[in-house]
Amino acid sequence: MTRRRLKLNTSVQGRQAIWGWVFVIPALAFFSLFAFYPIGNAVYMGFHRKSVLSLRPPQFVGLQNYLDLFNSPAFWNAWKATTIFTLGTFIPLVVFSLLLAVLIVSRKRFQRFFQVTLYSPAVVPGVVAALVWMLMLDPRGLANQWVNFVLGTPGIDHRWLASASMVRLSTMVVYFWGYLGFFTIIYIAGLGGIPATLKEAARIDGANALQEFRYVTLPLLTPTTLLVSVMSMIFCMRTFSTQYMFTQAGAPTEPINVVTLFIFNTAIRDHQLGMASAMSILLLLVMFFFATLQFLASRRAAG
Amino acid sequence: MRITATPVAAPVQRTPAAVRRRSLLALVIDALLWVFLVGAVALVLVPVAFMFVASFMPPAEIFRSPFPWWPSRLYLENFLHALRGNDGRYLFVRTILNSTFVALSISFATVMLATLTGYSLAKLPFKGRTIVFLLILSTLMIPFETIMIPLYIVVTNIGLQDTYPGLIVPFLVSAFGVFLMRQTLLAFPDELLDAARIDGASEFGIFWRIVLPNAVPAMAVLGVLTFQSQWDNLIWPLLVVQSDSLKTIPLYIAAFTEEKHTNEGAMVAVAAIASLPMLILFVSLSRYFLRGANLFSATKG
Numbered sequence: 001m002t003r004r005r006l007k008l009n010t011s012v013q014g015r016q017a018i019w020g021w022v023f024v025i026p027a028l029a030f031f032s033l034f035a036f037y038p039i040g041n042a043v044y045m046g047f048h049r050k051s052v053l054s055l056r057p058p059q060f061v062g063l064q065n066y067l068d069l070f071n072s073p074a075f076w077n078a079w080k081a082t083t084i085f086t087l088g089t090f091i092p093l094v095v096f097s098l099l100l101a102v103l104i105v106s107r108k109r110f111q112r113f114f115q116v117t118l119y120s121p122a123v124v125p126g127v128v129a130a131l132v133w134m135l136m137l138d139p140r141g142l143a144n145q146w147v148n149f150v151l152g153t154p155g156i157d158h159r160w161l162a163s164a165s166m167v168r169l170s171t172m173v174v175y176f177w178g179y180l181g182f183f184t185i186i187y188i189a190g191l192g193g194i195p196a197t198l199k200e201a202a203r204i205d206g207a208n209a210l211q212e213f214r215y216v217t218l219p220l221l222t223p224t225t226l227l228v229s230v231m232s233m234i235f236c237m238r239t240f241s242t243q244y245m246f247t248q249a250g251a252p253t254e255p256i257n258v259v260t261l262f263i264f265n266t267a268i269r270d271h272q273l274g275m276a277s278a279m280s281i282l283l284l285l286v287m288f289f290f291a292t293l294q295f296l297a298s299r300r301a302a303g
Numbered sequence: 304m305r306i307t308a309t310p311v312a313a314p315v316q317r318t319p320a321a322v323r324r325r326s327l328l329a330l331v332i333d334a335l336l337w338v339f340l341v342g343a344v345a346l347v348l349v350p351v352a353f354m355f356v357a358s359f360m361p362p363a364e365i366f367r368s369p370f371p372w373w374p375s376r377l378y379l380e381n382f383l384h385a386l387r388g389n390d391g392r393y394l395f396v397r398t399i400l401n402s403t404f405v406a407l408s409i410s411f412a413t414v415m416l417a418t419l420t421g422y423s424l425a426k427l428p429f430k431g432r433t434i435v436f437l438l439i440l441s442t443l444m445i446p447f448e449t450i451m452i453p454l455y456i457v458v459t460n461i462g463l464q465d466t467y468p469g470l471i472v473p474f475l476v477s478a479f480g481v482f483l484m485r486q487t488l489l490a491f492p493d494e495l496l497d498a499a500r501i502d503g504a505s506e507f508g509i510f511w512r513i514v515l516p517n518a519v520p521a522m523a524v525l526g527v528l529t530f531q532s533q534w535d536n537l538i539w540p541l542l543v544v545q546s547d548s549l550k551t552i553p554l555y556i557a558a559f560t561e562e563k564h565t566n567e568g569a570m571v572a573v574a575a576i577a578s579l580p581m582l583i584l585f586v587s588l589s590r591y592f593l594r595g596a597n598l599f600s601a602t603k604g
Contacts, residue, residue: 019506020427027420035442038453123585125535127553128574140366185596276452284449291444
């Protein structure tokens with residue numbers, strides 16, 4: 001019996017090894033063609049000059065694309081726009097999603113309802129979100145009406161889509177609205193991981209709700225906060241639809257010409273594939289740094 | 304890594320003394336917190352409500368001050384205009400079909416391929432498995448936006464720009480999907496697989512008849528997430544599609560809002576039509592969406 005079983009095992013393992021490879025080959029082939037090869041090609045293209053329209057083979061130009069980028073004010077403006085957008089969006093996202101998550105978990109009823117409603121903007125397509133917000137931010141729209149009502153300044157146009165600083169703020173608001181629920185859900189999961197006994201202990205020791213939050217919940221949530229921070233930063237750096245839609249509608253481009261939009265325009269509008277590739281490589285390096293941070297953060301979040 | 308399900312708050316048990324200490328002040332604070340929470344949720348819903356209400360309004364009412372919040376009469380012309388388009392070619396209808404076809408194809412293929420690959424990486428020991436897994440995992444760290452231009456060059460070079468395959472093929476497998484399915488299937492009982500082997504089932508038969516039916520919940524999460532992200536995809540169609548007949552919804556909306564004869568009513572109707580399927584899908588499958596959000600964040604562990 002034992003001998004038969006062993007024999008079966010070895011032959012089965014050989015068969016499994018073969019089938020194991022067979023099953024991963026489609027995915028491997030796919031990733032090679034649509035992930036590894038493009039990146040390799042982008043590194044290559046980054047050292048060459050190639051226009052979309054020209055039939056000539058790429059021309060080797062060494063570091064010229066990178067030097068051109070570093071000397072270009074538009075390049076630095078794109079990083080500035082992305083940085084401002086990221087900082088202005090991810091910090092409120094972290095703060096408010098934490099606040100809402102704690103509030104929702106503290107409610108004994110309607111938890112599910114709150115989660116589902118808060119998350120719903122995340123399923124609205126980004127283009128639709130940008131469009132609806134553009135209508136609300138119109139000079140005649142809801143945003144001016146409400147802000148003027150709150151500030152008591154009737155008839156003022158806050159130039160949501162026209163002035164440089166306001167258009168930045170507007171893109172942040174759209175993104176904040178879209179992802180607030182997403183990060184709230186992640187915080188709620190993090191809160192669920194905190195043992196109820198610890199909170200009980202704090203309560204028995206006489207801590208009030210605020211103290212319990214400050215000295216028990218918040219420290220134990222640090223891994224989740226790290227994860228949410230890095231993830232929201234990465235999300236913000238990838239923003240595209242809102243900025244694209246706003247600039248298409250005639251909003252000033254410069255303040256919201258984020259890196260993704262800049263790459264897109266360099267490749268498609270200016271036909272500079274080499275330049276766009278060089279830019280992509282730089283963005284990839286920056287993103288890789290943040291992704292590594294996220295990896296470390298989620299390691300900690302997973303305990 | 305630990306996969307966290309959507310938690311249900313543990314019921315807070317109060318000692319009798321604590322109950323007595325719950326003073327009026329605590330009740331007032333509690334009420335204020337309710338107001339704050341309900342207010343926040345209401346604010347979040349304002350744009351969605353605005354979209355649906357405005358889509359039934361005559362365009363002139365959309366910018367009326369103060370905003371009426373209820374159409375003076377049911378004005379369906381917005382939807383007709385939206386569907387007809389400015390040139391009467393009903394391109395939007397075609398666009399909706401395109402988006403559905405592309406998103407469904409990608410979701411189906413992603414789910415099947417990710418499950419197959421994930422199963423192999425979880426349960427079939429072969430030489431080099433770790434390396435294959437790490438290779439796939441490394442692409443998880445590459446956001447799409449950073450390789451869109453390189454990918455665009457590749458797709459153009461193989462002649463797929465401005466075709467359905469060009470829209471679909473770059474998304475057929477996701478590293479997140481492979482990772483998710485591998486993690487899920489690691490917990491699959493080996494005894495079941497061995498029993499099937501002893502009964503003489505082929506390896507593909509085992510995958511098809513035993514693994515696949517048992518992986519349905521995780522596959523549903525992956526399918527829903529993939530469908531949503533494809534329904535939302537603007538940047539890739541913007542790069543590869545030139546012909547009108549291949550446009551997907553985001554691409555169509557981006558162009559439609561810029562056309563001269565598009566009024567606000569038609570714009571908001573297009574927006575409502577584009578988001579309604581996702582909102583319905585979300586409300587009926589919210590369990591999978593919320594679990595997906597958590598899995599997505601836990602993935603990189």
